[in-house]
Amino acid sequence: xxxxxxxxxxxxxxxxxxxxxxxxxxxxxxxxxxxxxxxxxxxxxxxxxxxxxxxxxxxxxxxxxxxxxxxxxxxxxxxxxxxxxxxxxxxxxxxxxxxxxxxxxxxxxxxxxxxxxxxxxxxxxxxxxxxxxxxxxxxxxxxxxxxxxxxxxxxxxxxxxxxxxxxxxxxxxxxxxxxxxxxxxxxxxxxxxxxxxxxxxxxxxxxxxxx
Amino acid sequence: xxxxxxxxxxxxxxxxxxxxxxxxxxxxxxxxxxxxxxxxxxxxxxxxxxxxxxxxxxxxxxxxxxxxxxxxxxxxxxxxxxxxxxxxxxxxxxxxxxxxxxxxxxxxxxxxxxxxxxxxxxxxxxxxxxxxxxxxxxxxxxxxxxxxxxxxxxxxxxxxxxxxxxxxxxxxxxxxxxxxxxxxxxxxxxxxxxxxxxxxxxxxxxxxxxx
DNA sequence: TAGATTGTTAATCGATTAACAATC
DNA sequence: TAGATTGTTAATCGATTAACAATC
Numbered sequence: 001x002x003x004x005x006x007x008x009x010x011x012x013x014x015x016x017x018x019x020x021x022x023x024x025x026x027x028x029x030x031x032x033x034x035x036x037x038x039x040x041x042x043x044x045x046x047x048x049x050x051x052x053x054x055x056x057x058x059x060x061x062x063x064x065x066x067x068x069x070x071x072x073x074x075x076x077x078x079x080x081x082x083x084x085x086x087x088x089x090x091x092x093x094x095x096x097x098x099x100x101x102x103x104x105x106x107x108x109x110x111x112x113x114x115x116x117x118x119x120x121x122x123x124x125x126x127x128x129x130x131x132x133x134x135x136x137x138x139x140x141x142x143x144x145x146x147x148x149x150x151x152x153x154x155x156x157x158x159x160x161x162x163x164x165x166x167x168x169x170x171x172x173x174x175x176x177x178x179x180x181x182x183x184x185x186x187x188x189x190x191x192x193x194x195x196x197x198x199x200x201x202x203x204x205x206x207x208x209x210x211x
Numbered sequence: 212x213x214x215x216x217x218x219x220x221x222x223x224x225x226x227x228x229x230x231x232x233x234x235x236x237x238x239x240x241x242x243x244x245x246x247x248x249x250x251x252x253x254x255x256x257x258x259x260x261x262x263x264x265x266x267x268x269x270x271x272x273x274x275x276x277x278x279x280x281x282x283x284x285x286x287x288x289x290x291x292x293x294x295x296x297x298x299x300x301x302x303x304x305x306x307x308x309x310x311x312x313x314x315x316x317x318x319x320x321x322x323x324x325x326x327x328x329x330x331x332x333x334x335x336x337x338x339x340x341x342x343x344x345x346x347x348x349x350x351x352x353x354x355x356x357x358x359x360x361x362x363x364x365x366x367x368x369x370x371x372x373x374x375x376x377x378x379x380x381x382x383x384x385x386x387x388x389x390x391x392x393x394x395x396x397x398x399x400x401x402x403x404x405x406x407x408x409x410x411x412x413x414x415x416x417x418x419x420x421x422x
Numbered sequence: 423t424a425g426a427t428t429g430t431t432a433a434t435c436g437a438t439t440a441a442c443a444a445t446c
Numbered sequence: 447t448a449g450a451t452t453g454t455t456a457a458t459c460g461a462t463t464a465a466c467a468a469t470c
Contacts, residue, residue, distance in 0.1 A: 004437080008410050012403055013387060030451070039389060042451095043439050050453060058452040059446040076409045083405065090308050094301035095401070100362075100385045104402045144408050151311075167415070168408040170401070174311045176224060178250060184411045186404045190306070190381070191315045192223055193397045194294065197355050197379040198287045199219050200395045204378075215461080241427070253427095254463050261429060269428040270470040427470085434463070441456080446449105 007048055008075075013038045014045065015071040018064045030061040081106045084142050086157055087149035088113040088127055091172055095146055096125050110136060130157075137164040147171045158185070218259055219286075224249045225256065226282040229275045241272040292317045295353050297368055298360035299324040299338055302383055306357055307336050321347060341368075348375040358382045369396070 017037045021029060031049075035042040049055070049062070054070050056062035072078060085092045088111050096108055112130045113119065120127045128136060136142070147169045149157055154173035161169060161183075168184035171177050174192070179185035228248045232240060242256040249256075260266070260273070265281050267273035283289060296303045299322050307319055323341045324330065331338045339347060347353070358380045360368055365384035372380060372394075379395035382388050385403070390396035 005407065006437085008407055009403065012406055032451085038387075041439060043441095044437090046451095046453065047438080056452060057446065058444070059450055061451070074410070075406055076413050077406075081405065081409050090301075090305035094305040097301050098401070100402050104385075104406065106402060106405055143412055144405060146405075167412045170404050170408060174315075176249075181415055184408055184415070186408055188399060188401070188404060190309070190399070191311050191317060192220065193381050193399060194292065194317055194355060194357075195223055195286055195288075195315070196216065196219055197381060197395055197397055198292050199285070201354055201378045202287050204392055204395070217461085243427085252463060254465095255461090257427095257429065258462080267428060268470065269468070270426055272427070425470105427468105429468085430466090432463105432465080435461085437459085437461095439456105439458070441454100443452105443454090445452085 007051065010038065010040065010044070010048055011052070011071055012075060014048070015068055015075070018068050018071075022064050022068065026064060028061045028063050029067075031056075033061075077105055079105075081144070082109045082140070082142055083107070083144045083146055084109060084133075084137065085111040085146045085148060086130065086133065086161075086169075087147065087153075088115075088118055089148060089150075092146075092148035095148065109140065109142070112136075134160065134164050137161070137166050141165055143167050145169045147173060149173060151175050158183075218262065221249065221251065221255070221259055222263070222282055223286060225259070226279055226286070229279050229282075233275050233279065237275060239272045239274050240278075242267075244272075288316055290316075292355070293320045293351070293353055294318070294355045294357055295320060295344075295348065296322040296357045296359060297341065297344065298358065298364075299326075299329055300359060300361075303357075303359035306359065320351065320353070323347075345371065345375050348372070348377050352376055354378050356380045358384060360384060362386050369394075 014034055017034060018029060031042040031045040034045045038045075052074060054067060083106060085095050085108055088096070092111060092113070096111055101108060108125050111125055111127045112133045113127060114130050116129065118127060119129055137145070143166060145161055145166050147154055147157060151173045154171060154175055154177060158169060158177055167182065168186070170186045170188060172188050172190070174189050176187050176189070177185045225245055228245060229240060242253040245256045246253040263285060265278060294317060296306050296319055299307070303322060303324070307322055312319060319336050322336055322338045323344045324338060325341050327340065329338060330340055348356070354377060356372055356377050358365055358368060362384045365382060365386055365388060369380060369388055378393065379390075379397070381397045381399060383399050383401070385400050387398050387400070388396045
């Protein structure tokens with residue numbers, strides 16, 4: 001993928017924190033403040049900014065407005081980010097109505113399913129048959145799709161999407177799809193994260209008794 | 212957290228791949244095969260195994276049955292992993308019915324919400340009022356909860372859970388909750404992952420034209 | 423045996439941190 | 447000015463990879 005994933009996550013975190021600071025009436029911020037708020041070191045904050053040519057003032061810190069603007073631009077937040085949902089099961093429906101999306105400028109513009117029963121072209125977020133997905137995506141220049149189809153269908157759907165102008169998916173099927181430079185894949189494996197949690201808890205209990 | 216997150220993810224991946232190999236009738240596997248299947252190097256596979264005292268046979272590779280068993284034990288897959296859902300919005304309901312869970316030995320045993328309308332103590336997965344959560348968790352020795360409450364409620368719920376025998380949450384609220392050694396938190400920030408995708412796509416298009 | 427693969431040690435790589443000169 | 451903070455360079459740290467002796 002494009003360089004380092006972690007630094008992008010941190011930039012988004014910095015932005016979120018600064019937006020909250022701004023809401024509080026703050027105007028400037030030091031690398032030290034951001035570091036505390038985000039649980040990283042001040043060096044790293046400055047290094048991250050410097051990597052993306054985001055500069056502040058010696059002695060004066062960073063102007064919040066300034067930096068938030070630059071970060072938004074960098075993260076593509078200057079335009080609405082349109083996505084489609086592929087697979088209208090429970091999870092797909094949850095995403096269609098997810099109110100965290102509008103808040104950050106992400107808009108679900110359509111959904112697709114193979115079950116004719118649930119199609120509804122007139123709904124606020126229309127649900128089309130998956131056979132129409134290539135046509136829709138290209139016509140609407142969609143770049144990102146959320147995959148909430150069953151595992152056996154996931155790989156095939158990625159192959160279909162690769163033939164469109166869509167350039168990335170967020171995959172919720174419990175299968176690690178491999179991305180590439182020209183087609184990005186973010187896997188979200190809920191089962192995996194929960195297993196991880198159990199492992200870490202078990203590990204902590206076993207290896208650090210009474211800490 | 213307990214050491215390195217990535218290595219645990221890889222171990223789970225190795226196990227998943229080996230389970231599929233086993234289903235195909237294979238009996239043994241070389242580090243090289245696993246490396247190819249998981250997109251890592253053979254050195255790393257061997258190093259990962261060695262870190263957890265998982266050994267094979269020089270010349271003979273690894274016996275799949277053997278290793279899968281050891282990995283399952285390591286990942287806590289020898290027992291059912293019980294979780295509760297906190298927050299029965301769309302996402303919470305999707306998780307309650309998520310059929311990826313039973314398949315990997317995770318069981319949703321109860322859900323909690325503050326809306327009296329949707330409570331149902333008699334459902335296959337009972338939905339109780341959140342005020343009963345501490346009592347329930349301690350009585351049933353629940354270690355892990357999935358948090359699908361609105362952002363403003365997330366932090367308070369974590370504080371409540373810390374007072375119980377629950378020792379970790381998977382958090383779907385778009386706020387980065389900080390974990391600790393005695394209380395693990397896995398944040399799943401869907402908005403964040405999608406923003407990431409847009410950034411990476413944008414970056415790839417800008418920095419590698421025509422690749 | 424000869425050949426192939428593990429397990430481990432040493433080398434490499436990349437990311438984070440520490441330090442500090444520049445400077446507001 | 448004196449003090450504080452940035453921006454950047456050098457040092458550190460940890461994870462991955464390469465190499466290879468041990469050995470099946």
